[in-house]
Amino acid sequence: MSSSFIRLAPQGRRQTLEYSWTGAPATDRPTLVFLHEGLGSIAIWRDFPARLCARLGWRGLAYSRMGYGASTPRPHDEPLPRHYLRREAVETLPALLTALDVARRKPWLIGHSDGGSIALLAASYNPASYSGIIVIAPHYFVEDVCLAGIRRARAAFETGNLRDRLARYHQDVDGAFYGWCNIWLDPAYRDWRIETELKNIACPVLAIQGDADEYATLEQIDGIQRQAPQTELLILPQCGHAPHLQHPEATLDAIEAFVLARK
Secondary structure: OOOOEEEEEHOOOEEEEEEEEOOOOOOOOEEEEEEOOHHHHHHHHOOOHHHHHHOOEEEEEEOOOOOOOOOOOOOOOOOOOHHHHHHHHHHHHHHHHHOOOOOHHHHHHEEEEEHHHHHHHHHOOOOOOOOOEEEEOOOOOOHHHHHHHHHHHHHHHHHHOHHHHHHHHOOOOHHHHHHHHHHEEEEOOOOOOOOOHHHHOOEEEEEEEOOOOOOOOOOOHHHHHHHOOOOOEEEEEEOOOOOOOOOHHHHHHHHHHHOOOOO
């Protein structure tokens, strides 16, 4: 996917975001909007957006959030705020979708990990704005297993090869990594949860998780279903935190069937 850039200033916060289209030309069908993980970017989705859009014959939009990919780096002295996921969901994402003329056709949101949490919050705060959401390994609260996984990632970044691997995808790899790592490991973030917000979601929800997710237990998607009973669950066996990359065919099959059943 070749990238384009757009300047936005949601709530006065100026930023230039990297974005990319894939799939069919614009039609009257909704657009599939891909929301990346906490260390993600457009490129880290690999060919998943293109494959899903090809199956459905729909258009897809992926973008890199501020601080990621080739988007505006985040100043190193400006840590992610406690409510960074909500800010992305209710400020930046709607501004981008409006600017790119995607909002009026009620897009579908497809979010992985942090992106899944953003999708949940977006559908919660603006229930009438989205046709549906697919959340892949999302979080609605902080678990010990998640914090342990982040500590392992920090060790791999500082003493292993994770920094070199991520540097291929981010203009400012240190800013991207430590922005994510530091907020999640901040003791003040330990009580973050969005359980109450989930009750406001009115659109269809498909929640996908691997049974060997190294960053979460299955309570993450079970809890989503309790609060938003229309949620359908897919649990993939012998699968970690990235079902769309580790079990792409099963993930593509499930999303295609779910979306087409709700056209």
